[in-house]
Amino acid sequence: MENQGFEFQLTYRNRIAGIQYNISANLSRYRNKVTELPTTVLTQYPGNGADKIILGRPRNSVFGYYADGIFKTQEEVDAHVTQSGKGIGRIRYRDISGPGATAGNTPPPDGAITTADRDFIGITDPDFIYGINLGLRYKQWDFSMFWSGVAGKYDDSGRTVKLNSQFIGAAGHMGQNYGKQTLDAWTPENPNSKIPALSLRDVNLEGSTRQNSTYFLENTSYFKLRNLEIGYTVPRSLSNKVLIQNARLYLLGRNLLKFYKKSGDQAFTGADPETPGTAYPIPLSITMGLNVTF
DSSP: OEEEEEEEEEEEEEEETTEEEEEEEEEEEEEEEOOOOOTTTOOOOOOTTOOOOSTTSOTTEEEEBOEEEEOOSHHHHHHSOBOTTOOTTSEEEOOOOOTTOOTTSOOOOOSBOOGGGOEEEEEOSOSEEEEEEEEEEETTEEEEEEEEEEESOEEOTTHHHHHHHHOSTTTTOTTSOOOGGGGGOOBTTBTTOSSOOOOSSOOHHHHOTTSOBGGGOEEOOEEEEEEEEEEEEOOHHHHGGGTOSEEEEEEEEEEEEEEEOOSSTTOOOSSOTTSTTSSSOOOOEEEEEEEEEO
């Protein structure tokens, strides 16, 4: 495997009117590609002649179908190619395979959705990873703030979470509570929904909405306020009177804010884009403390 990337960090420090401050920022990016595999593990996915192997592609490539929206009318269903389980309110898949397929070319459709219509549909590695640090100090007071984030990251590891929150029959939890997103599922009265119609049977694509596709590929880019801290150091003239070298009171907050795509195409629908494969976010916490040096 071949790896390439870069990392930059810039720091600036200054003092204005008794206020000391520093600002630092970092930015990094990496990419990799698989360059060689033993023939015993080199698998070519079915593609009617199309080159669909991992060689020359990033290790964290995602393979699956292209979801092409939801069938809204019977006319759309009738006009679409052969697709097992197709129907109004169900996921429509794109036909990309055909007898004219060749390596590197987009083949004409062959009139049916089969396993040959799977392709490399995304990369879970982010475009960039970045962070910003800010520190201030004035007399006995100090303040610091740290932001971090990732940009251009798409992930399908939250597929199970999405199944549990948007589907019924596919989730396998018959008789239990479901995610509130099911309330916005497709119905004749809600024809523009991007969530498939609810069904006790898993009827999409050969009997399984679990098929990996761009429907489960979500934008997991985020920007978070990691740490926010304010502190007060007791003057030496006071601390020395009680035989203390240094005493500092502080208030620290972690994971106070997060910004991510919540609506539109490929919006993130889980609890936390940093942990897309779990149903729980990284917790917010607030800590008050006292550091004492004798």
